[in-house]
Amino acid sequence: MPALRSFTWWVGLGLGAIGLYAVVVASEWGVGGRLFPWFAGGLLLAAVLAHTVLGLARGVDSEVEPEATEGGPVPRAWRLKVYGWVIVLVLLVPLLGHLVAVPLFVFAFMAANGERLWLSAAVAVATLAFLYFVLQGVVHVDLPRGLLAEWLR
């Protein structure tokens, strides 16, 4: 069946699972609490069910722009590297806090991807200066402290 090979079709099943979870969890609440989650979850389940069944019967009508570099398709190693960098950022920020993690990420990413060291350092320092002097100093935004700092305290 062509639908089974379609990523779009499988994503529909994943969203259906979220809808089912929402409906099941809400069933323990009172009428006022579960009214709207049941409505929204029911709508989601109905739409996903119809999408799944129609997909099996008639195929999935989806159009995704193919990812490509200037030299052809995106190499798998480069794709994994990009995903890895994004994951590193979202792990580093809660762990070290914005003030440390963000400039560190900017420097590491640029240096590791072939930018000159002085440029990487300059951009990282400028980022740190913006966070420290503008956001914290002028606008008085209290950026969240890293979990590591909390544990060490």
Place this chain on the structure above:
Amino acid sequence: MSLLGLVMAGSLAGRSLLRGIAMAALGLLVSTVGFAQNTGFPSYDLGRWTYLWDGIPIVPLVLGMFAVPEVIDLLLRRGTISREAMQTVGGVYSGFADTMRHWWLLFRCSVIGTVCGMVPGLGGIVAEWLGYGHAVNSAKDKSMFGKGDVRGVIAAESATSAQKPGSVLPTVAFGIPGNASMAVMLGVFFIIGLKPGPEMMNEKLDLTFLMVWIVVVANVIAAGLCLGLQRWMIMICFIRPTVLAPIILAFMVVGAALATTDVGDVVMFAVFGLLGYICRRADWPRVPFIIGVVLGHLAEIYLFISVERYGISFTYNRPIVILIEVLIFAALAMPLYRRFLRAPGDYVRGMS
């Protein structure tokens, strides 16, 4: 009305109406996270994670859904934002000509924006997406929407710009703030001794018009600044992705954290970044999802009030509700009907 907005949002889905409706429903579900407005009990707090009790902030959610997939795409392509070499800066006059050519769309979306501004709680995001949705739904050729169609820009910008003066009206005339910034302005009114109401429409009409002119002049100054700085702003499109992408990513993480300055913001940014990327790669529309989140709070509270007051009979006893139901049915049926006219044998496939 919220449901009608959602169905219109769902029909923005382009290729699949069902995927649009499913994403709008998912947005409604996400809007229920936090303390339920009608019971006061926390919903979907994942084992008493207190961050979720105030609901999921819109900033990390929107940044994750829309910006993360774009930055990942920029990095994967290994090219600059603009794929063409930088030419002399131009296009100001053609932009003006485009706006004049689509003057009727500009007018309609400005009316949508003004009305959205007058309704307390709707705000700029709803005006923007409703304007965009109207442009998509009313266009004969929808193929270029999402790929740089100028009508999408004109619709969203005119609606969001018109929303601001629209929100002034209920604030000045009735003392009902249309959005958060108007609530702040209302506070300033009281500080300097102004009393919103009929007085502002009679004795102090000059002050009311002063506010209108401030909005006009501020927009003219902002447009002038943008035109003056465009040569330098365009250069961003030609910065190498290995320099630009980490800066954008870093500032997105910072921007996400400004919502509540809690680590949870970063987690939400990551979660919705992943969801946004999956949706983009799998052709599941993201716009209906955002509209679902925005309208969900209103829909939840009014559904509860209606059911409490009238029971389920409000769905077939009230003439205005019946009218809205007819409009919802029409909004659902029209895309299918148009698809059927285009390709009679293929319209069921277009659903999925």
